[in-house]
Amino acid sequence: MSAILSADDLNDFITPGVACIKPTDEQNRGDRPNQELEIEIDGSGQPMEVTKEGNTTRLQKAQISLADCLACSGCITSAEEVLMAQHSHKEFLNALKEHKDDMIFVASISHQTRASLANALGISWEYVDKLLIKLFTERLGFAKIVGTGLGRKISLKQMSQSIIERKYGSEALNKPVLSSICPGWVMYVEKTHPFLLPYMDRTKSPQQITGLLLKRLTAAEYDIRPTQVYHLAIMPCFDKKLEAARPESDEQMDVDCVITPRELVQMLQEEEIDVDSLLLSVQNDADYCDVKVLYEHFAPKNWLGPTESWYNDEGSPSGGYAFHYLNEVVKYAVGNLGAKVESLEIRSVGGRNPDIYELELVNNDTGESIATSAVVNGFRNIQNMVRKIKKPSGESIGNVRGRMAHRKRRGDASNKKTANTVSIDPLKCDLIEVMACPNGCINGGGQISGPSDRYSAKQWIQKATDIYNSIPLSIEPDSAEMEQWITAWLEKFTVCNSRLLKTTFRKIEQPKDTATIALTSTW
Structure with a gap:
C-alpha cells in the first residue's frame, strides 16, 4: 500500500479512475520538460500533445500494470x-x-x-x-x-498445529490451506476473490x-x-x-x-x-x-524468552511458515507414526521463478512423501494460483486441483544431491505460504530502497x-512450556484463546453504482 493516499471521492470505494496515482513518465519529454503543453483529441479520436507553437505529438496509451495497481492506494476504501x-x-x-x-x-x-x-x-x-x-x-x-x-x-x-490436526484428524485435508499472515493478500481476497475466504487460515x-x-x-x-x-x-x-x-x-x-x-x-x-x-x-x-x-x-x-524474541526462525524471510509446518510434522511423525527422525528429510523443489517453490517432507526409509508445503510470493504468482484454484464456472476449490506444474530438478540444498525431474503443484500441498510482495516480507513496501547508482x-x-x-536462529521453547505459559497468561488476564490467536475475515462489497464505475474506471 502506497504512503500516498487520496481522498478525491466521497464514495466508500475509491474507484481506479478517480484516484489512480501512477506518476507520468517525464523521460520522453526530451529537452522541453517545462514547456507549456495542451492535450487535444484529433479527428480519429487519438489524444495529441500540442505545443504553443502548434507542433503536435501523438500520445501513447497509458499502461497500468498489476504492480502499479497494487502499489497504489486508489482502490482502498x-x-x-x-x-x-x-x-x-x-x-x-x-x-x-x-x-x-x-x-x-x-x-x-x-x-x-x-x-x-x-x-x-x-x-x-x-x-x-x-x-x-x-x-x-x-x-x-x-x-x-x-x-x-x-x-x-x-x-x-x-498455524502448524491446526493444519496437522485437520490432516491427521477426522477432517480430510483435501485442499490447500492458504496462509493469512500477509494483510495485502488478505485484502486482495476480501475485495476480489471472497470465494477463497473459507480456505484461509485464521x-x-x-x-x-x-x-x-x-x-x-x-x-x-x-x-x-x-x-x-x-x-x-x-x-x-x-x-x-x-x-x-x-x-x-x-x-x-x-x-x-x-x-x-x-x-x-x-x-x-x-x-x-x-x-x-x-x-x-x-x-x-x-x-x-x-x-x-x-x-x-x-x-x-514475565515475558517468555526476551532474547529469543529478537532471534530468527528457519525458513523464508517472511517468517518461515511453510518450513515450520513441515518441521512440526516431523515431530508428529516421530511421536505418532513411528518414523525415525534421522530418516526424515525436508527437500526443496524449485519453481519457474524464485518466488514459487515447494517443500516436501520425505521418509528416506520408505520413499514416502509425508507432507508438503509451498511458498507463493508476488501478485504475478498469486494471480496464477487463484486462476488455477477457481473453476471456469466460478465455483470454489472443493477437490479441484489446478496445474501450476512445470519441470524442475529437485535438489537437497544441504547435500547438493538431485533427483529425477519432477513437476511441482502448490495446490496439492497442505499449506501455501502466500505473500503479496515479490521476495516476501524482506521486500515489503515500507522497506528502505538502496542507492540505484550502486x-x-x-x-x-x-x-x-x-x-x-x-x-541467529532461536531455540524454540518447549511446546509444553509455551502452552503452560499461554494458558496461565490467558487465565490471569481473562483473555480467551481465540482473542489471542485467531482473526476473522469478511467479504468487502464493491460499489453498486455501475454507472459511476463505468464513468470513472477509464484509464
Missing part, C-alpha cells in the same frame, strides 16, 4: 484511507507529546525491519538493535521494546499476537489498564497499518500505530536526530556492550536477505 492516515509517524509523535505523562509507550520491531535498517546504515543487525533500543528508551522515553519473535513463534505453532500474525501480549503484560507490570499503554510497531509493509486497525471482539486496539523503516528514517530526519551521533553514543556506552542484557532489561516482566533492486534485496539470515 475511504474508511481505510482514514485508518492509514492515523498510522503515521506524525500521529505517533503527536501522541507521544500529548500523552507522555499519562500513558506508557512500548514498541515492537520486526526482523525484516532490522535487516532493512542494517542494510541502509551499513551496520550489523546487532548494532541496529542497540541503536533502536537507545533511540526509543533514552531519546523518546519508551518503557519497553521487544522483537516480534515470541508472537511469531506462537503464530507458527498455532491464525493471527506476529504483529497482532505481540501487540496483545505486550500491552497486557506491560499494563500488569505498571498496574494500569491496557488502554493506558501505547504500542508502536515498526513493520516492513504499509498494509500492516490496516491489519492493526481490524476490529477486535472487545474493541481494544493491540497496536496503536504502525510505521515502516522508511517512515522511521523520515521521522529521524524531521526530528533532527543524528544517527551517527546516536551510534557513537551506543559504542561509548558501557551498558550497551551486551545486547542480550538489553533484550532482557527492556522486555515486560545496487540493482535485486542486489539490494539480496543484501537485506543476507543480513536477515545472519540473525
Whole structure:
C-alpha cells in the first residue's frame, strides 16, 4: 500500500479512475520538460500533445500494470484511507507529546525491519538493535521494546498445529490451506476473490499476537489498564497499518500505530536526530556492550524468552511458515507414526521463478512423501494460483486441483544431491505460504530502497536477505512450556484463546453504482 493516499471521492470505494496515482513518465519529454503543453483529441479520436507553437505529438496509451495497481492506494476504501492516515509517524509523535505523562509507550520491531535498517546504515543487525533500543528508551522515553519473535513463534505453532490436526484428524485435508499472515493478500481476497475466504487460515500474525501480549503484560507490570499503554510497531509493509486497525471482539486496539523503516528514517530526519551521533553514543556506552542484557532489561516482566524474541526462525524471510509446518510434522511423525527422525528429510523443489517453490517432507526409509508445503510470493504468482484454484464456472476449490506444474530438478540444498525431474503443484500441498510482495516480507513496501547508482533492486534485496539470515536462529521453547505459559497468561488476564490467536475475515462489497464505475474506471 502506497504512503500516498487520496481522498478525491466521497464514495466508500475509491474507484481506479478517480484516484489512480501512477506518476507520468517525464523521460520522453526530451529537452522541453517545462514547456507549456495542451492535450487535444484529433479527428480519429487519438489524444495529441500540442505545443504553443502548434507542433503536435501523438500520445501513447497509458499502461497500468498489476504492480502499479497494487502499489497504489486508489482502490482502498475511504474508511481505510482514514485508518492509514492515523498510522503515521506524525500521529505517533503527536501522541507521544500529548500523552507522555499519562500513558506508557512500548514498541515492537520486526526482523525484516532490522535487516532493512542494517542494510541502509551499513551496520550489523546487532548494532541496529542497540541503536533502536537507545533511540526509543533514552531519546523518546519508551518503557519497553521487544522483537516480534515470541508472537511469531506462537503464530507458527498455532498455524502448524491446526493444519496437522485437520490432516491427521477426522477432517480430510483435501485442499490447500492458504496462509493469512500477509494483510495485502488478505485484502486482495476480501475485495476480489471472497470465494477463497473459507480456505484461509485464521491464525493471527506476529504483529497482532505481540501487540496483545505486550500491552497486557506491560499494563500488569505498571498496574494500569491496557488502554493506558501505547504500542508502536515498526513493520516492513504499509498494509500492516490496516491489519492493526481490524476490529477486535472487545474493541481494544493491540497496536496503536504502525510505521515502516522508511517512515522511521523520515521521522529521524524531521526530528533532527543524528544517527551517527546516536551510534557513537551506543559504542561509548558501557551498558550497551551486551545486547542480550538489553533484550532482557527492556522486555515486560514475565515475558517468555526476551532474547529469543529478537532471534530468527528457519525458513523464508517472511517468517518461515511453510518450513515450520513441515518441521512440526516431523515431530508428529516421530511421536505418532513411528518414523525415525534421522530418516526424515525436508527437500526443496524449485519453481519457474524464485518466488514459487515447494517443500516436501520425505521418509528416506520408505520413499514416502509425508507432507508438503509451498511458498507463493508476488501478485504475478498469486494471480496464477487463484486462476488455477477457481473453476471456469466460478465455483470454489472443493477437490479441484489446478496445474501450476512445470519441470524442475529437485535438489537437497544441504547435500547438493538431485533427483529425477519432477513437476511441482502448490495446490496439492497442505499449506501455501502466500505473500503479496515479490521476495516476501524482506521486500515489503515500507522497506528502505538502496542507492540505484550502486545496487540493482535485486542486489539490494539480496543484501537485506543476507543480513536477515545472519540473525541467529532461536531455540524454540518447549511446546509444553509455551502452552503452560499461554494458558496461565490467558487465565490471569481473562483473555480467551481465540482473542489471542485467531482473526476473522469478511467479504468487502464493491460499489453498486455501475454507472459511476463505468464513468470513472477509464484509464
